[in-house]
């Protein structure tokens with residue numbers, strides 16, 4: 001649906017070259033809600049704006065439905081652009097015009113007949129829940145309402161793609177949630193592919209199925225949201241994931257390890273999906289001669305799949321503890337032992353155990 005092929009963009013200003021995009025290769029499939037995350041200056045906006053040619057790549061190309069839009073004539077491009085809606089962080093609405101006039105603007109510019117415009121605009125306003133504010137001026141609306149108008153204006157031409165430039169960065173958490181829910185609804189009900197840029201991992205968690213992490217104009221990591229959250233590889237990705245799933249070891253646990261019995265054994269378990277449902281803790285306590293205490297837990301939902309971590313203490317003789325650990329691992333749950341300095345974790349792998357569990 002959208003494909004970036006070796007896409008690069010170099011800006012030249014004051015005799016200097018800035019590589020905003022450096023050989024981007026990404027594929028966004030129909031129906032995706034694809035999130036691009038990165039810090040300020042990573043190149044996200046530039047990437048998004050190459051899709052509707054608000055920016056033209058310096059080299060490489062961007063295909064929309066298999067076509068490089070730079071090859072289109074002006075007329076063809078105007079038509080194609082109706083299929084690509086866009087919403088902005090600061091809404092980009094005309095303050096001197098009403099809600100109705102703002103939403104009608106793309107249709108007016110396309111010279112759609114007046115009665116059709118009225119019908120379509122009211123239909124879209126009904127959909128986004130602002131039918132009764134059609135005559136209000138933009139300055140009379142809240143931030144969330146303004147973004148709804150932005151979404152209505154983007155939807156009015158029946159686009160196939162919606163580009164979202166930090167759509168919730170100017171909104172409070174509650175309003176953010178309602179706007180993200182609306183975008184999800186648009187994606188599902190109209191089958192609109194969404195490409196969204198953000199610097200908030202919470203936004204990615206909330207609605208995206210795929211994510212790409214950008215740094216210095218490059219995509220440093222990309223994949224399914226579940227994959228990236230559960231196994232981030234790059235440092236920047238790990239930092240973003242940690243902003244949502246706090247998986248550092250809490251101070252009180254480190255203190256416990258340092259102050260109490262030095263033989264205390266504390267483990268971090270990482271759960272994905274159905275494993276959370278398994279009451280692994282009580283299962284282990286029943287199967288082996290060990291006591292298990294839950295010390296800390298942090299579980300979130302990712303695309304309706306539970307995901308998170310649990311910090312537990314396992315008490316018992318060494319061999320029983322090792323058998324319990326292997327049992328947990330064989331349940332496809334990542335388990336790591338927390339060292340007394342709290343930063344080092346011993347990662348258990350098959351090799352560490354041999355056949356202890358059956359021994």
Ligand SMILES: Nc1ncnc2c1ncn2[C@@H]1O[C@H](COP(=O)(O)OP(=O)(O)OP(=O)(O)O)[C@@H](O)[C@H]1O
Pocket residue numbers: 011012013018019020038039040041042043044045046047199
């Ligand atoms: N028109 C321009 N002229 C010169 N340099 C530009 C221009 N637009 C962007 N840049 C530079 O390109 C790089 C990428 O900018 P871009 O806005 O794409 O990043 P971003 O990840 O969207 O950042 P932010 O979240 O702050 O908007 C930055 O170094 C920026 O200063």
